[in-house]
Amino acid sequence: MATPNPFLQFAPNRAKRVHIRLNESLWLESQSLAVTAARPTAGHRPLEVAKKERRSPIKSGEAWGKLYDQRWFHIEIPAPPKGKAKVPRFLEWSHQGESTLYVDGVPYYGFDDPHRAVVLPPGVREVWIEGYCCNTFSHPSVSPNGSIFNGASLKYRDETVWDCLQEMNVMFDVMMALRSRQEPKPAPFVPMVGLRPKVDDASPIYRKVLHIIERACDAYELDGPAAMSRILVEGRAELKSERPLLTGILHGHAHIDLVWLWPERMGEAKAVHTFSTMNRLMERYPEFRFSYSQPASYRAVERRAPQLAAQVKQHIARGAWEATGALDVESDTLLACGEALARSFMLGQAEFARLRGARGPAQLVWLPDVFGYSACLPQLMRLVGVEQFFTTKLTWNTINRFPYSSFVWRGNDGSEVVSHVTQNVGYNNGVGWSEVESNARGHSQSHLHREFLHPTGFGDGGGGTTEEQLERARRLSGLCDLPELRWDLPENFFERLAKLRAQLPVHQGECYLEHHRGIYTTHGDFKAIFRGTERALQVREAVAAATGEVPDLVAPWRRLVFAQFHDFVPGSAIAEVYAEGRAELSRITSEQLEAARNRLSTSGLAVAKAKKSAAAKSSAAAEEQLFNPLALPWRGWVGERWYELPPLASVPAEVGATAGDEAQATASIAKNGAASLRSDRVQARVTRDGRLAELVIDGRPITFSETAATAVLYPDNPGHHDAWDIDRHSLELGKPVTTPVTITVEHGLSEPPTKASAKSAAKSRDTSTAVASASAPAHAAAICVRRKLGKASELVLRYEVRAGEPVLRLTADVDWHETRTLLRLHFPTEYRGRFARFGGPFGSVLRGQQPGEPITEAQWEVPGSRWATVSLDSEREGLALITEAKYGFSARDGELTVSLLRGAETTCAIGEYGGAAPPHLSRYQPESPFTDQGRHTIALALTSYSADLPQEQHPAVLADTLFTPPVAYRGAPASAGLLGVHDAPTLVPAWAMPVAKDAWVLRLHEVGGARGTARIDLAEGFVACPATLHGDAQGKPLKDGALDYAPYKILSMRIERTKK
The missing domain is CATH 2.70.98.30 (Golgi alpha-mannosidase II; domain 4)
Incomplete structure (x- = not known):
């Protein structure tokens, strides 16, 4: 026999080859399946409709569809061979586009590049697959001829090889990470030829890892994968730190752009696709924790796959899945007006309260991919009960590194929220040695707070966290001085961070992103339409406040808020998104302005009919009026007359001064x-x-x-x-x-x-x-x-x-x-x-x-x-x-x-x-x-x-x-009871929001960094008191109309008629 091998530098090549052989032996007894398919359609139809359609066989290699087309596939599953009824069978689906497997009519699993095979439940005899001609940009996309179908098969997995492969994945990952740190610096890949750098002067830990891999490969060649696994498990135990300095908090994540390289219908399909995969992994890995924001996606899943949505709510209730984020969509925070941004919070928190049940509204704002963060954001967060903020986007800065990872973000008004920014990594993270170590190294406050957040999974149709990532997390924790890794929910992480609040550094003001500066201007035509819709809703609500109406405007507000999504109004989506968005928002604008005029006219008639005098009735119903929808006085020309209109009130058209x-x-x-x-x-x-x-x-x-x-x-x-x-x-x-x-x-x-x-x-x-x-x-x-x-x-x-x-x-x-x-x-x-x-x-x-x-x-x-x-x-x-x-x-x-x-x-x-x-x-x-x-x-x-x-x-x-004209109508006068806001040149009355019959909220904000006492002047029979953002009374009525204001504060005042 030869003497012991002195050449540890050959271990990387040997490990790479063994890794290949393990992958080659992972799957057993592959059986191809016949697949039939319905015709591709641009519209997305439910399974119940697809079942009634004609289908034809589809062959491997066939390309189909235009972008974002849907196609339903059907597979009959043969009975398992004798003696294998209880052995797990995997369905492997090979298709370029994203696909969702349905079992018993319910989304069961999402197929995509990181997720290619799933265990079928026992006894299943047929499945349906919803395919799309679309693939996330992170992986190979569809072909020039459409999405290519490459077949479906049933397979058995060698679980011994699987376990060995997971052990080898981790050890190989550690080896390559340590190898990259040696001097002289080796090539980033394992070369096939040429000199292998000696390891005589390498770090002791690197030599140790190489030795473990050599022993493991010996065991594989002599006794197979089970023996190799034992050596690798023993080696992990030797490399594991007893008391790691830091802890990486893992949580499953899938950042889904509601629109971007796809239209809205495809974004909805991505949500169903991803939710089904995460639902399945939770059954297999009890330690797994997943979080997702955006109620818009939850509503889409409820509409398209209600049974899947019910399963997700069960995971939320038991604390494995966290619905959090506070906003209805992951919104841009720079382009929407303040009220529209506030409504995203208000709508979002109402939905989170519904989804979370006893836990109540979300406690965290989750905005990993927004192109800058307004200075008013902390104040809005606090106004809806949120004290936690997370992003990764600030790591995209190109000139000045954002200085903190854990910090207190103080808004321009003084409101504070506990915040965390991942450094050196993004939001589509794996569980690899280099990614975890890089995140840990970027944690600038590690001397104060040992934990950092590590979002894990693939977004935008990549299906979220993978089985391999979950397996790595079980093995990688604490290896070679790497941080401890454990699964938890983001809000739990922030609750622990908040206990160190007094020790954290403070960042005051906006979080400007040194990147993506063109989004303030791109697609200016859509931005103008968006602003027109904001104005139309402002007019509609102003009329409601003045006429004692509380219209249900949740639907149009949701659509405007949807357009605030960070790849929509900024201008970074595909052309189809803007074609659809222009048409929808233009329609909403017309509808809301028409509804406002109709309300003014019909409200005037109702007032007139209540009058005892028929003459008064006729006069009131016929008089031409101009209504000012702003909570500010309006002065300007209408036709040949100059008008000075009081806030939120009308005047007869004939009173203008020529x-x-x-x-x-x-x-x-x-x-x-x-x-x-x-x-x-x-x-x-x-x-x-x-x-x-x-x-x-x-x-x-x-x-x-x-x-x-x-x-x-x-x-x-x-x-x-x-x-x-x-x-x-x-x-x-x-x-x-x-x-x-x-x-x-x-x-x-x-x-x-x-x-x-x-x-x-x-x-x-x-x-x-x-x-x-x-x-x-x-x-x-x-x-x-x-x-x-x-x-x-x-x-x-x-x-x-x-x-x-x-x-x-x-x-x-x-x-x-x-x-x-x-x-x-x-x-x-x-x-x-x-x-x-x-x-x-x-x-x-x-x-x-x-x-x-x-x-x-x-x-x-x-x-x-x-x-x-x-x-x-x-x-x-x-x-x-x-x-x-x-x-x-x-x-x-x-x-x-x-x-x-x-x-x-x-x-x-x-x-x-x-x-x-x-x-x-x-x-x-x-x-x-x-x-x-x-x-x-x-x-x-x-x-x-x-x-x-x-x-x-x-x-x-x-x-x-300058840009909000009065509303012309025929009818009786209308007034919300506000005569003006005085003695406060930088306190701007911005919006009137109806909240109850004869009650509405006046939203004000200070814009100059000044402090003072304003005087709110009301008509006789009206009273004002401080209110929450939603309009609930909060405190005593104002005395003599006096309202204290402070720099950059957002103030809400509930104004209502006094009861007679």
Whole structure:
């Protein structure tokens, strides 16, 4: 016999070969099965329908379907051979697309690349499989010809080999991880030829692992897999740490994008697919713990597979499955208005309370994949009873590493939540040595808190956690100084973390993501429709508050909230998602506005009928009214009249004051080609090349550093993620548009602030835009600058003043046909204070604008909730830029810019991710593979900014009043009882939410970082008291209307009629 082998460096090659042989011997007695299939369909139909359809045999290698098509397959299962009735039989399904196995009519298991075989229950004689022409991007996608079916078979698994393979998987993983740390650094793979690095100077633990593997391979060759398993188990015991320093808390996870590279119907199918697999694994692994957020998915499963949903609820009840997340969907937190974001919490918590039963609403906000986190988020969380927050996305920062893993996140108002961010890993994690060790190494607060969270499983159709991951978790814990691993639920993890709250570091303000800066602008047409739906629901609820109605608006709110999903409104989904979304939200907008007008009219009739006098009845029913749907006073022009409407109330259309000579607006062009505008409050001068040279608001000149309103085109070719990103290098390559211009002047309103005049709307309820005639009074004047833009586009920039308004309106009518191009408007000023202020969903946020600091430099494009300002440090002199539905801004060294349009590649349309969804397989073919092609009307406004200006001139207020017209109707007057909110210039009344007959909630938010006492002025017979976010009374009625407010606070006041 030879002497003992001195060459441990050969162990990796030997282990690799033995690993291959184990895999080859895992499956026994494979039996191919005949499969029949129904026809593929674009619509997803239930099994009950598919059973009635004709089927035909399908052969291995056959490709079928267009993208997202559904196809039902049927298999007859033969009886097991004699003597094997109790031996587990596995069904292996080989199909490119994601598929779900149904047994006895109930989803049983999800087939995908990480999940290819499942044990069939004893006695089953037939199964159905729901297949889809779709595959998650993380794995090979469907072929150019559709989803390829490669057969189905019954197999028996050699359980001895299976156990040995799991032991070998772990030891091989440890060996390769330790090998990568040796010096000189070896190749990342095991080479077939060449010198093998000696291990004389290797770490002792690495040599130990190699020795264990050598002994295990010896045992395999001499006595087979059982003997090998024994050696590996003994070796694990030698390598296991007695007292690991850290603990990795594992929990099953499957991040499902409700829409992204697929439309909504496919996102629903992914939920059924994943839930069925996790349900099955829970039966086989009692220690397994799984969590999932998004009530939208739970409702989809309840609708499509109610029996599966019932099984999931049983797991939730026994504490194995955690439904948590607080929001109805994993929502974007930057683009929705504050109320829409609040409704995602309110709707979500109601659903979590239903799903969780006695445990009550969720205690955790779960947002692993959102593109930035608003500073108002901690406050909203606390308002719905949540004190825990989790994400992984901040690890995507590209310049400044987020400094903490466990910390206290303090919102801009002071609200605090205990938070955890995984570092060095994402949310599609395996249970491998390198992933666990990397997560542990990134746990910056490990000296304070020994635990870190480790989400485990494949998302987006990958089916969640796998059997192999569960087996690894049983074996890998504590090996070679690796952390202890154990399964638990995320909320339990956070409860333990909260006990260390006082020791944790604090991060205050927003959590800005240094990535995906293009999502504030991409698919701007959809963002405008989204904003229109927000406004329509605001109008609908305002009318309800004023007329004593509590309509059931859960359905439209759910659909708007669904559109807040983080790959929907940001613009990163496929074209089909936006085609469906535009149609749905446009319909909801029309329905809600029509319902508001009808309610005002019918409510007026009811009031009139209650009157004793028939004459009074007739008069009330016939009177033309204008209703202000804002909780703010509204001042502006409707047709030829100037109106000043109280909050949430109507006035007769005839009471408006006709504009006199003192309320004129003029526009003129000088001989040198320059043009000027003038009203009673605004003066503006435009150069002969169409740029803004001078602007004076109420006698306060804006100090521009050079001509402003300059259109600049940038090449927009990010290194990755076309729809998501605007890269820094693009901003160095921008070129101002200098094409020849045609300048004209106009007088009269070209687009009145109402969608129709009071009279025409009252008669016909026509929602089309009325155009002023040439003879309209000159209470509005405009300068129109027309020019070519880029290679194939045109821009008409309209500067407009209206008598009585403290703003210069800008309307960009763009016929956009540029690709891979960004269009911005620039406003350079001398306002170089340290910070610029940007609107948030609630409140606002200060961000650095002076160059130099890394955090400021990384914020070359930032989100703003429809307004932004630059000013001197005093915030007593500056410029405000207000938009109707634009969210991408930049402020640097006094220059304020707004991004208008991108021509980015639509996701999957050409290159990136195209393999996941081949464009030619789609049933929906957009006119262009680039976003935002076509005509756009973009409304903006400029005004002077000072923190001490009255409330009606604050940009947060103007963002509503400039773009929310009154509602014209015929009927009796309506009022919610609010006369005004006074003595608080930065406290913005934002929304009226009906909660009961003759009771509604006034939502307010502070936007300037100020403190004070406001006075809420109510009509006689009304009373106000503090309330919860949902509107439940909380405290005593206000004394003399006095309401204390603090910086950035969200306040809710319940206003109701006093009982007679």
